[in-house]
Amino acid sequence: MIAYYNGQFLESDKIQISPFDRGFQFADGAYEVVRYYPNKFFEFDAHMERLKYSLSQLDISSVNIERFQEIFVELIQKNELFDQSSIGYIQITRGVQFPRRHSPDPVISPTIFMYVEKLSPNKETHANGVTVGLGEDIRWIRCDIKSISLLANILTKKGAVDKGVYEIVWSRNGFITEGTHTNVAFVKNNVVITPPLNSFILAGITRKVVLKLCDELKLQHEERNISVEELNTMDECFLMATTSEITPVVKIASSTFRTGAPGKVTMLLQKEFQKNIHRNKLM
């Protein structure tokens, strides 16, 4: 596989990250996962806006974000994925610093790593839905930054897999936040409800598209706090993410929420999401 690293296109196994990269030693970096549907990257500008935000919060500057789209296109071409549903990954760290010190050296240059990979959403989970569990949100309080400091997400996701559920939906102080790599929404009396944007959740791109689709479909929607107790009163639930798009939730473990099948509004949004991808490609 050909990947991109600091200005060069290289076989990915030729790429040498320094053990003194602050990404490796301190999780001092940000990332994005973008979606490629043949033959266009989806919501690319929104991803780059979020990346800019993450980098600004980390105070990592002198990154030329404008070039990333053409690099991704070149990666798609070099890896012959032009007609394949794929993802693009970009990770930017503060750079290499020796000797190791917590305090960042202001003169180091960022490390940039990008690659693309063939990946299609899982048709089975899209059609039939998934079971999720609930858990206390153990993360830091700057979840609005899409950082590589992901150990809390990893340990919780590992716990989900060990328990045989697709995802854990977190709550903080009794209110739903999001999943380990997904945003979450509910439907109650045909109203789509999702937690509001704040520093406890990531401003998901798929979440943003879903809210836009609600407007287009004249579906009422609310961004508001949702208590764990309220889950049992919800009619539908679904997850939103760049890779898994809109995935219905048919059961929430340790709650009485179980629908047996994906909800009607969920499936309507899923269908519109696919139409929107197609529209987007033609633009």
Next chain:
Amino acid sequence: MIAYYNGQFLESDKIQISPFDRGFQFADGAYEVVRYYPNKFFEFDAHMERLKYSLSQLDISSVNIERFQEIFVELIQKNELFDQSSIGYIQITRGVQFPRRHSPDPVISPTIFMYVEKLSPNKETHANGVTVGLGEDIRWIRCDIKSISLLANILTKKGAVDKGVYEIVWSRNGFITEGTHTNVAFVKNNVVITPPLNSFILAGITRKVVLKLCDELKLQHEERNISVEELNTMDECFLMATTSEITPVVKIASSTFRTGAPGKVTMLLQKEFQKNIHRNKLM
């Protein structure tokens, strides 16, 4: 510099970390910094016990911790640091996984990186003390794990440097936790007071040694919650860490705590700490 990487001693600039190392992409790993005072590693077993604990919490297994002391000794020899005050760094990640998925692949092997570096405590800050600031603890709630998921520590430490203070001492829900890379203790009426061990702070090795020294010196000590309001009533304050040992705090910004000079009990403990290093080396 000769470092150690997955079974080999190599020039550190020859070490290639894969961009698919879970340490680089997910901060999925743990680390330790150990102290070498010629000619012995200090409290080595305590560091390895803590490393074992961190790895167990991450469910990273098949790491042969018993070999690490001899590897560190070999690194000291190869880098001719035998008679130099130094530190040893060890980082263990879950390993390389491609394609990138949050959920860990159980069959991958851990990545092990170790190096040594000449480093002496700062005599000036030891003698004259430092100013620290206060801040809300923004971290996750598993600060008992010495993980490489350190972005919260980095951003806070960067803020400290930007403000011109040595360290930020965090509080959570109004109670003092610790600094970004130090534990903190206070002295009030000759009683040494430090926050209790729980998942909000790291079980510091220097902290443990200081409490043992208090016993030997028949200095009363308490491990208890300390409210931010209480800081103004404290007589002394000091930081504890493997690298910076016992560092007096002479001023806490945005509080009325300022002593003008390091406290008596602090300096007594600092002296005993040096004696203890010497005793330890002879054992």
